[in-house]
Amino acid sequence: MKEKNLGVLASGRGSNLQSIMDSCAAGQIPARVAVVISDNSDAYALERARQAGISAIAVNMSDFPDKARYEQYIIKILQEHEVHLVCLAGYMRLVGSTLLDAFAGRIMNIHPALLPAFPGLHGQEQAWRYGVKYSGCTVHFVDGGMDTGPIILQAVVPVYDHDTSDTLAERILEQEHRIYPEAIRLYCEDKLIIDGRKVRIQT
Ligand code: GAR
Numbered sequence: 001m002k003e004k005n006l007g008v009l010a011s012g013r014g015s016n017l018q019s020i021m022d023s024c025a026a027g028q029i030p031a032r033v034a035v036v037i038s039d040n041s042d043a044y045a046l047e048r049a050r051q052a053g054i055s056a057i058a059v060n061m062s063d064f065p066d067k068a069r070y071e072q073y074i075i076k077i078l079q080e081h082e083v084h085l086v087c088l089a090g091y092m093r094l095v096g097s098t099l100l101d102a103f104a105g106r107i108m109n110i111h112p113a114l115l116p117a118f119p120g121l122h123g124q125e126q127a128w129r130y131g132v133k134y135s136g137c138t139v140h141f142v143d144g145g146m147d148t149g150p151i152i153l154q155a156v157v158p159v160y161d162h163d164t165s166d167t168l169a170e171r172i173l174e175q176e177h178r179i180y181p182e183a184i185r186l187y188c189e190d191k192l193i194i195d196g197r198k199v200r201i202q203t
Contacts, residue, residue, distance in 0.1 A: 001030045001188075001189065003030050003032055004030065004031040004032075004084040005031065005034035005082050005083045005084050005085075006020065006034060006083065006084070006086075006087055006184065007033075007036075007037065007078045007083035007087070008088075008089050009039075009086060009088050009089070009091040010043060010046075010090050010091055011039055011040045011043055011093070012043055012044065012090045012092070013044045013045065013090070014036075014043065014044050014045025014047075014048045014049075014089065014090065015090075015173065015176075016090060016110055016176055017036060017045045017048055017049070017089045017090075018048055019176075019177035020087060020089065020181055020184060021048070021049075021052050021054070022181075023184070023185070025052075028185060029185045030185075030188045031085070031184065031185075031188045033049070033052075033054050034054070034081040034083055035056075035078065035081040036048075036054055036055070037058075037078075038056075038057075038058050038059070039058075039059060039060065039061055039093060040058070041060060045089070046058060057077055059073060059074055061093075067096045068097075071096050071102075072098055074099060075099060075103075078102075085106050085184065085187055085188070086103050086106060086107040087109075087180070088108065088109040089110060089180070090110075091109075092121070094146060095142050097144065100142065100143070107141065107142040108142065108152065108180075108183060108184065109140055109141075109142050110137060110138070110139050110176050110180045111123055111137065111139075112124045112137050112169065112176065113126065113127050113135055113137065113138065113172075114127075114134070114135055114136045114138060114154055115138040115140060115148075115151060116148070118130070119148070120146055120147065123135075124168050124169040124172050125169070127168070128159065128163065128164075128165040128168050129165070132159055134157065135156075135157055136154055136155045136156040136157045136172060136175060137155055137157070137172050137175050137176045138151055138153070138154045139151075139153045139179055139180055139183040141199065150194055150196075150197050150199045151199060152183045152187075152192060152201075153179045153182060153183045153186075155176075155178065155179050157171050157175055186201060191203075
């Protein structure tokens with residue numbers, strides 16, 4: 001199977017990026033991370049990419065007149081690196097129609113809650129405050145909404161009485177690092193079929 005090129009967009013510490021890079025390096029995913037792009041030049045994700053010898057590029061949205069122009073620039077970088085699949089890994093912006101149209105059905109995101117519950121920012125804390133007994137994480141394809149696209153994989157994490165928002169977030173993160181590489185593997189092995197809202201996994 002031919003290796004696919006991944007482009008990862010990350011705004012922060014990049015632990016999900018790390019799990020994706022490690023899974024690729026270990027041969028668990030028939031892919032390589034070709035480029036990491038961040039909207040935050042201080043993101044540790046960029047440093048992780050550089051340490052792994054991967055092209056790491058900061059793109060500051062305030063350098064562009066509007067979101068469309070900002071995303072056109074990102075598309076140019078992704079195309080130059082011949083990216084097949086875009087992986088959002090803690091990318092804290094809503095993807096606009098420019099990027100969505102260029103990579104239709106080829107953008108994935110990881111969210112730290114069981115969607116459709118608790119979309120948006122701080123999904124772990126939202127769930128903990130609400131008092132749910134189970135939360136978790138979701139990998140989904142990205143559409144024009146906020147964390148609304150077709151769901152690929154989910155993992156359930158129990159919430160304990162002694163949990164704080166932070167301890168819950170830590171256990172959710174462990175599951176994120178497991179299911180995100182798995183979803184990318186399924187994509188790279190052409191096993192995901194999007195059928196309306198449903199993503200079917202071919203065995
Ligand atoms: C992760 O928990 C990810 O699920 C979340 O940001 C964190 C990034 O951590 N993403 C969102 O909340 C998107 N709505 P990381 O930079 O260590 O991968």
